[in-house]
Amino acid sequence: MKIKKTEQKITRRDFLRGSSSLGVASIAATAGLMANTDDAHAKTTWAEWFQGNYRLMTDEEKKEAAQRLENRYSEEFGKQVTVDTTEATDGVLFGYALNIQKCIGCRRCVKACVRENNQSRHNSEIEWIRVIRMEKGSFDAGKMDQGYPEDHGIQVGGNSYRPAGVVLEGQHYYEPDKVPEEDAFYFPIQCMQCEKPPCVKVCPVRTTYREPDGIVVIDYNWCIGCRMCIGACPYWARRFNWGEPNLPKEEMNPETHYLGNRPRMKGVVEKCTFCIQRTRKGRYTACIEVCPVGARKFGNLLDPESEVRKVLDRKRVFRLKAELNTYPKFFYFVD
């Protein structure tokens, strides 16, 4: 059977017209779908891209932003998530004091912080608090005539003194069977909430700033991930999300604050916020609540009757890197 071919010519003009119509239709359909979709993630992502810096938002805009996030997180994590926007309380300036003599290095504070603040659980395992194990210094009269200690150069008393505070790389991840260890003391470190924070000064987009109650916060949506603040922080207190954070649904803490423990995204910086979602509601931080030896004290630096002011008044207080004039509001003390 012979099939007769009908001659049908498509001109270039027809082809281009058809293609452009198809393109316009596709764009219109996509826009329509995005505008009308019930998918909270799509809506929020679209709106989040165009929202302003949190600090410059009106109260109405802040509420809208929080609402969008609540919808998205609730859908993503399968539970009712709240994103708080409580402002700083008037007449409050938070300060923190840690009794370095009492700390037993159990790292319960680290784990409580991870759980409370929705930090990535693995790859990478992000921790805002580090507890560094350091060797205790000691004196051994029997070593008086044994020359100089290795790696520590000439010291008074020859080899009889073992220098204090020697930390080996990786001891941040020490795993002892029992704490406290006999020959160690422990040095927890986290964001110092500096009165004059260098991290704030270097941020090119002003996404990190100091709140009136002294907490240095980050608007994760405005962070461009340049890591300038990480380089500027003399206390190594900031963490970078190299990958998409791994936060299991069942472990997610649904009580969040916009500037605190709400789930973060890949490529943004995060750090301790003195549990802003708790402290602004009159609660202690998670690390204070969990500390089994009561080594951690917290309070309002403007109130002479607060725990932290009493520590400053009555105890021997130390601070790190005083010469930098960052004026940390996190103090170490001994009884």
Place this chain on the structure above:
Amino acid sequence: MLKLFGFKKPHEPSQARRLFFKGMATAGVAIASITGLGAAMRGGKTDRDYQAAYDRDVVPGDKILQQNGFEEIAQQEKDEMVQMFIDDYENKKTGIS
């Protein structure tokens, strides 16, 4: 079909255009494949590297921090510091700073 002196029948499809579209399609497929492969390889690599990258950020700080040690704050200095916090707070509230 026989062509004489460069003339061709008007309904004959252009070989040049056909070749162009064929080339474009091939290039598109190639680019998509290479991009996909690259993304897959990058994904596989970074999956392993996030923890290492995080450790490179954090662990060196331990050593540096302990080298600086603690500095005790004298009572007078403590008083001055607390007063500075209070003054700073008041100034910020009144917009002086």
